[in-house]
Amino acid sequence: MNELVTMIVKALVDEPEQVAVNEVAGERSIIFEVRVAPDDLGKVIGKGGRIANALRTLVRAAGTKDRKSIWVDINKVGESEGETLDE
Amino acid sequence: MESIEQSGRTVDEAVEAALEALGVSRDEADVEVLAQESRGLLGILGHSEARVRVTARAGLAQRACDILARTVQLMGIDAQVAIVDEEPDAIYLELHGSPDLGLLIGKRGQTLSALQLLVAMMTNRQQHPDKRKRVILDAEGYRARRERALTATAHSAADRAKRTGRPVTIGSLNPRERRIVHIALADDPGVTTRSEGEDPQRNVIISPRSGLRHG
Numbered sequence: 597m598n599e600l601v602t603m604i605v606k607a608l609v610d611e612p613e614q615v616a617v618n619e620v621a622g623e624r625s626i627i628f629e630v631r632v633a634p635d636d637l638g639k640v641i642g643k644g645g646r647i648a649n650a651l652r653t654l655v656r657a658a659g660t661k662d663r664k665s666i667w668v669d670i671n672k673v674g675e676s677e678g679e680t681l682d683e
Numbered sequence: 684m685e686s687i688e689q690s691g692r693t694v695d696e697a698v699e700a701a702l703e704a705l706g707v708s709r710d711e712a713d714v715e716v717l718a719q720e721s722r723g724l725l726g727i728l729g730h731s732e733a734r735v736r737v738t739a740r741a742g743l744a745q746r747a748c749d750i751l752a753r754t755v756q757l758m759g760i761d762a763q764v765a766i767v768d769e770e771p772d773a774i775y776l777e778l779h780g781s782p783d784l785g786l787l788i789g790k791r792g793q794t795l796s797a798l799q800l801l802v803a804m805m806t807n808r809q810q811h812p813d814k815r816k817r818v819i820l821d822a823e824g825y826r827a828r829r830e831r832a833l834t835a836t837a838h839s840a841a842d843r844a845k846r847t848g849r850p851v852t853i854g855s856l857n858p859r860e861r862r863i864v865h866i867a868l869a870d871d872p873g874v875t876t877r878s879e880g881e882d883p884q885r886n887v888i889i890s891p892r893s894g895l896r897h898g
Contacts, residue, residue, distance in 0.1 A: 597757075654798055
């Protein structure tokens with residue numbers, strides 16, 4: 597799944613070499629922490645978060661079989677700000 | 684991807700000749716200069732020709748198809764991908780042959796729409812804005828079926844509006860679905876249609892045209 601997130605994000609940005617995806621797997625959840633160059637942020641998030649949400653929808657669908665909740669964080673901005681991860 | 688090597692008096696001439704041979708324009712090809720021309724001494728001694736390798740980029744439809752295939756594969760789904768049609772401003776792709784396609788379609792086509800958006804963004808990223816194309820993705824005829832069902836719903840809603848003389852609402856439609864309803868009823872002189880509400884749950888209101896009451 598990491599490979600899926602990485603491939604899509606790299607294909608969306610102008611600076612693919614700056615893309616890093618970190619996978620934080622908990623017992624019932626997986627969080628993908630995506631980092632992109634600041635100038636590329638808009639390309640990954642999209643107007644009103646359209647692209648980021650599409651990415652989340654897709655990754656969740658791909659993860660259905662794992663029965664884990666999946667979230668994709670992009671440069672640590674957005675809705676999950678302040679969430680804690682108990683590992 | 685087709686690629687040829689070509690020599691010429693200058694780099695420009697070699698590129699021109701190569702593009703001609705490939706039958707593509709400059710912006711549809713990648714050029715690699717293998718050797719610059721050298722004029723040599725007094726234009727005679729040591730003169731050498733320029734040499735280039737020109738590669739025709741795959742068409743946008745093929746690119747979209749490849750991106751879709753790769754994405755689906757990385758999702759762990761074994762499905763076939765095909766280019767159904769290509770228009771000047773749109774590429775139609777279809778997924779089939781997998782028991783997991785329901786997963787790719789998602790609730791009310793949500794996942795399919797997400798996949799369509801991402802494939803379109805990835806396909807068009809490096810394209811000049813004038814050359815971008817919409818990507819329309821279907822899975823086992825899901826959209827086609829949904830479009831037929833929605834058209835039927837639109838017509839029956841229009842009939843009800845005309846019969847009762849009151850507006851009829853079709854709820855929570857995405858832009859593409861709203862467009863299908865508007866188009867389905869555009870030729871019906873008995874009703875008018877308009878969209879109302881906030882995305883993503885906008886409604887289409889079908890109103891009987893005043894003064895026209897049937898039945």
